[in-house]
Amino acid sequence: MWVFKKLYDIGKGPLALVLGFGEVTIKRYLDGQVPSLEYSNIMKKALLSPDYFYKKLEENKNKITPASYKKSQEAVSNLQELFVLSDKMRQVIAYLFKGLNEVTPLMLQKLLYLIQGTSYALYDHPIFIDVSQAWVHGPVYPDVYHLFKQFSFNPIDDDRFVLFEELENTLSEEECHVIDLVIHTYGLYSTKVLETITHTQDPWISARKGYEGIIPSHEPIIEENIRNYFQTLHKQYDFSQREGINRYIHNIIM
Template identity: 55%
Template sequence: MKEKGRLDFCTVCRKEAEYTLKKRDIIKTIKNREYTFNITVAVCNECGEEMSLPGLIDKNIQEVDEQYRTYECIVSVEDIEKLMKIYKIGKAPLSLALGFGEVTITRYLSGQIPSKEYSDILRMALSSPAFMKKKLHENKEKIASAAYNKAIEAATQLETLFSVSDKMLRVISYVFKKLEEVTPLMLQKLLYFIQGMSYALNKKPMFCENCQAWVHGPVYPEVYDMFRNFKYNPIEDARFAIFEGREEELTGDESKVIDLVVNTFGEYGGKMLERITHEEAPWKLARKGYADNIPSSEPILMENIEAYYTEKNEEYDFSSEDGLRSYIRDILQ
């Protein structure tokens, strides 16, 4: 990419010259092993030689660091900061809780690269509240009681987030990744549509959880409990960073279903999505005999979801966004 109008001194041309930023591979040996890193260089547009720009060396160091961590599956500085936010714990207490030296986390945050063994411990703490609780209990005597109690409380609250299946967590993670703003009401309806589209396109459910026919449409009770404190507000909390990365475990067919739903139904707010579900047979059948505002926990039968979306798929072709948009448009009219 050419940096038009950007000038710097070229030591070969001996004058100010325009340059182009390019990528090139370099080979470095770290701990007796060779690695290929792709770094940014500035090339003089006149002589073609590389130029030394202010800040470029720092950028290269960052690029090499990030790529090395990826090669070796080493946690990043951002991962460690995320861990501290999730468990509301400081650098020294986290070090001690995980069985490290007191200043270990401080060194990692300053750029020192963790060993594979310590990196794996940090990853486990980031992905498993149960593992974090175990480490906190093991090292309780080393940590101040206030820090210990705060971290234990956060870990206990996080465990409730894992009351749903791994597949449900992966789907929620992917929805969070795809959409900037998701309210609990919107999430519930998107999960319901994802389940329906999975039946229509992949001939099987996306996840094992059953939803219920509540007044405001289909609801997965376990998911409702996870996010109930947000009410009608967007879901935004450092704790939910623990979901990040789980979407990578989805298959291509599963990701395609979620993409289709998010790119179509995801364009609407929660109340509009609620209105769509109220026009569909599965929710209506489960609500039979209930007045509009009477609560119910009647299950929306999976076979009804499967039958409905399979039939509508034959009519609209849900394998394309155009087909889904036609369905949405017709049902809203």
């Protein structure tokens, strides 16, 4: 029950009416009784899809109080922000959250960019379709920034990520290998060190031309530049192994 409450700000009674269950029936399920396959599928779909829950909410809004409807409607609107990101981006973020104890928004941005570069280096293609921009403090994926900006410099702790549970299991072995390499190398360093690393890299530097110092920029970082740059690094250091990436990091920060 706590999952529905956290995601949709809705109690047992209103939830039963919205999903089309009897209140006694859903109380049994929420208290641990195994639901029928039909009801189980409805509950699972409602948990994993804010759009589906919103459809049920609209269909049955006259069955609950206006106050309950408004609270739940606002909660659904907040959840739908998550789905601005591509499916693959959400999967990668879910994997990072599972593999690291704490991730701040700034750290997340750097790791996502380095994952993209490492994928180009090893397999000659990106993991996700999202395009980064050359902001003052390094590469930034704008939709990811807006999603987590409320956490500022603090670790991200977001109940909405219950929607991403098991998403990391949809990644390929190749994709997991890339992310694991980044987690166990770059992921060991502070955000400041990661910023220093990305500030030495040509794709970000090239995209920042004409924007000196702290002048804001939303120029895209050209994907072909990322591909060429990281493939050059791979030839020099061998990015298929942690040792190679660690040698590269050491040469940058020492």
